[in-house]
Amino acid sequence: MRTPVNSKRQNPRRQDILEATLRVIGEGGVNSVTHRAVAEEAGVSLASTTYYFDSKSALIEEALDLMIARSTECVREHTAAPPKISTEELIDRIVAFADAQISDPQAFLTAQYELMLEAGREEYLRPLARRWTIAYMDGFSQVVESAGLPRPKEAAEIFMKFVEGALLDYAMTPTGDFIEAYFRPLLTDLVTVWAKGTPG
Amino acid sequence: MRTPVNSKRQNPRRQDILEATLRVIGEGGVNSVTHRAVAEEAGVSLASTTYYFDSKSALIEEALDLMIARSTECVREHTAAPPKISTEELIDRIVAFADAQISDPQAFLTAQYELMLEAGREEYLRPLARRWTIAYMDGFSQVVESAGLPRPKEAAEIFMKFVEGALLDYAMTPTGDFIEAYFRPLLTDLVTVWAKGTPG
DNA sequence: GTAGAGCCTGGACAACTGTACCAGACGCCT
DNA sequence: AGGCGTCTGGTACAGTTGTCCAGGCTCTAC
Numbered sequence: 001m002r003t004p005v006n007s008k009r010q011n012p013r014r015q016d017i018l019e020a021t022l023r024v025i026g027e028g029g030v031n032s033v034t035h036r037a038v039a040e041e042a043g044v045s046l047a048s049t050t051y052y053f054d055s056k057s058a059l060i061e062e063a064l065d066l067m068i069a070r071s072t073e074c075v076r077e078h079t080a081a082p083p084k085i086s087t088e089e090l091i092d093r094i095v096a097f098a099d100a101q102i103s104d105p106q107a108f109l110t111a112q113y114e115l116m117l118e119a120g121r122e123e124y125l126r127p128l129a130r131r132w133t134i135a136y137m138d139g140f141s142q143v144v145e146s147a148g149l150p151r152p153k154e155a156a157e158i159f160m161k162f163v164e165g166a167l168l169d170y171a172m173t174p175t176g177d178f179i180e181a182y183f184r185p186l187l188t189d190l191v192t193v194w195a196k197g198t199p200g
Numbered sequence: 201m202r203t204p205v206n207s208k209r210q211n212p213r214r215q216d217i218l219e220a221t222l223r224v225i226g227e228g229g230v231n232s233v234t235h236r237a238v239a240e241e242a243g244v245s246l247a248s249t250t251y252y253f254d255s256k257s258a259l260i261e262e263a264l265d266l267m268i269a270r271s272t273e274c275v276r277e278h279t280a281a282p283p284k285i286s287t288e289e290l291i292d293r294i295v296a297f298a299d300a301q302i303s304d305p306q307a308f309l310t311a312q313y314e315l316m317l318e319a320g321r322e323e324y325l326r327p328l329a330r331r332w333t334i335a336y337m338d339g340f341s342q343v344v345e346s347a348g349l350p351r352p353k354e355a356a357e358i359f360m361k362f363v364e365g366a367l368l369d370y371a372m373t374p375t376g377d378f379i380e381a382y383f384r385p386l387l388t389d390l391v392t393v394w395a396k397g398t399p400g
Numbered sequence: 401g402t403a404g405a406g407c408c409t410g411g412a413c414a415a416c417t418g419t420a421c422c423a424g425a426c427g428c429c430t
Numbered sequence: 431a432g433g434c435g436t437c438t439g440g441t442a443c444a445g446t447t448g449t450c451c452a453g454g455c456t457c458t459a460c
Contacts, residue, residue, distance in 0.1 A: 236417080
């Protein structure tokens, strides 16, 4: 017996298929994923997709897993902060995060929200979605705490919901200068009001 | 020539099909809509769905139209307010609205967000989605103004995004006492902080 | 070289899809 | 009664889908 050179799980072709799947999801949504569409996008044969993944849902689940991993990484990047930052820097960081979310192939933003909705229906996606929410929440909590805002837990919770709602709106109708013309002013209002108006 | 007693557009069976379509959307998402599923749900023959609607997308579009009409009605109901209300009543009204959104067949909540995402992709849904956003925004603006909060436009914008984000989270992982245990406290924080901490 | 194990693919299959067609049933007017 | 639109259910059909499998390929061990 020999050790397989190409272990199924880390075969580069397998990765290509996953990437292609994400692209397909981004373009047409989770439900536009078909073996054929993915295979064509990845430039591999149809059977490859069923060879590397037990079923379509397995493929989708793993693709979403990958997406979440990246999204989580993105949150961490933008929220990892030194112990003390100013309110202005807090705002900058959240703005930078939102910007990253929509600048990256805007597709993925939509895909994230789609996953959340799908998770409301499909049991097997719940853990994934939950993991994602927690990572989000952790990041926000940490950065808010670093800024020394009063009642950081509530603040993080509120800020996060606001960001989610705003990004969802953007996903629906992408507009030109969303970040600077719309998002930053509102976020600034929200954060400064919270910083000044909240009893410690 | 006679005027048809049963104009196609207001035939009760037609309405049944639309209602059934909404139920199907609520249960399995927009993409789970098939002529056969709708026909079975409505208890009519397969051909009826193609008889009353030119195509599947026409059926879906009209169903979403109906959904939006109801959702808009719901917003109006909860935000129509006398010229002067207290901050507490503002909170109560928004809470009541959120409660209505999730208590009604929770399905519809998911369907609304799905529509928003779909609108980001499909041109033909944009007008629908835009109409919906505007109605939402109008309602929030009005009720916030009635409460005499400072900078009502910004407040409405922020509150609405927060509500959207929170409801989206609920759609993802419906939890027991969402409204009273989670939503109301956070909203109260947000509104009172805004009311007290914002320079007029 | 040869054998054989793992890797990959073309092609097939049954299931399901949107849509169209048709023969007839119902209700209403003359 | 007769006749004519309105409506209904059954069925057909072509296209797409997920999944499977038999066989071809490549590489290693001998």
